[in-house]
Amino acid sequence: MGGVTEGPAHRPLPGHITAALAAAGGSADSAGQLWQGRSLNPMQTYHNFDDDDGGTDAGYAAALAALAAGTGDEAAVVQTLATARVFVPIVAEVAEVAQSQVGGNSLMSDKESDMALVTLTAPDGRRALPVFSCTANLARWHPQARPVAVYASRAALSAVAEDAQLLVVDPGAGQTFVARRPGLWALARQERWQPSYADPQIAQVLAASLAAVAHPALLGITAEPGSGIVSADSTGRVCAGGGAGPELRVDVALADGLDRGELDALMTDLQRLWSSDEYFAVAVDSLEVRLQAVR
Known part of the structure; x- marks a missing residue:
């Protein structure tokens, strides 16, 4: 007796992809075929986020709200990103071809299009990768960019x-981190992060430098949050974290009486000790020094 072979069950496209497609070209593709009713083979895994609606990860949103309210810290926000899904913007780049070429379809072409990862340049010249917590924020930032869903650790x-x-989360949105x-x-190593200003090992490096220099005018060295860790949301509310840096402020307490030459020599010795420490060089993103005169 012949059996009956059933076709694959209909499986809807992931929500964030459907939303992006609708925003890009309405309810149909370029050939006029409706997106509604399209299916994916349920025996295959096409996407890690099939049930994703394109919204902001709940854990990240909660940590960001706590940071804004003053009840959380930026280490907790980064920790939630370790398991959060974000969207990386991809855009098409059109490149001129030196000579017209015949493609596999026998058509002549003098241009090629590649998909490119978007990067930004920070005010201090450093390179930054923008990612977005939700498709709505990405669409507002760059309507032509395609959202690629990845775990934040993969984006890192x-x-x-x-x-x-x-790594800049939601540039141009109400709150950027x-x-x-x-x-x-x-994030890239899937390790827990603590900021350098709260890192006991950084405090140990600073204490060791105080002992190594052993100058009678050098009275103390302490670590504090840098002036650049703060960020502000679209309403002007300031958050104690999420800024681009400087990250670490080193307060150096000095007795009166040092002339300019002695001060320069002392600071050169300290900065040489800090920069030569391997852990300090890796754990500290950016540094500012504040001199405090003690009378």
Whole structure:
């Protein structure tokens, strides 16, 4: 007796893809065929985020709200990104071909189009990779960009591969968060990150430099949050985290009486000790020094 072979069950496109397609070209493709009713083979996994509606990860949203309210910190925000889905913007780049070429379809072409990862240049010249917590934020930022859903840790790996020093979440949105280089690297390595100003090992490096220099005018060295860690949302509310840096402020307490030459020599010795420490060089994104005169 002959059996009956059933076709694959209809499986809807992921929500964020449907939304992006609708925003890009309405309810139909370029040939006029409706997106509605399209199916994917349920025996294959096409996408890690099939049930994703394109919204913001709940854990990331909660950590960002706590940061804005003053009850959270930026380390907690980065920690939520370790398991969060984000969208990387991809845009088409048209490149001129030196000579007309015949393609596999026997048609002549003098241009080629490639898909490119978008990177930004920060005010200090560093390279930054923009990512978005939701498709709506990406569409507002660049309507022609295609949203590619990835885990933030994978986006961080892409940022490292692109020699980017910053991961910028939701640029141009109501609240933007920047993961600086040490946090970016921690995401890429899937390690927990703590900012250098709260890192006991950084405090140990500073204490060791105080002992190594042993200058009678050098009274103390402490680590504090840098002036550049703060960020502001679209309403002007300031958050204690999420800024591009400087990340670490080193307060150096000095007794009165040093002339300019002695001060320069002392600071040169300290900065040489800090920069030569391997852990300090990796864990500190950017540094500012504040001299405090003690009378």
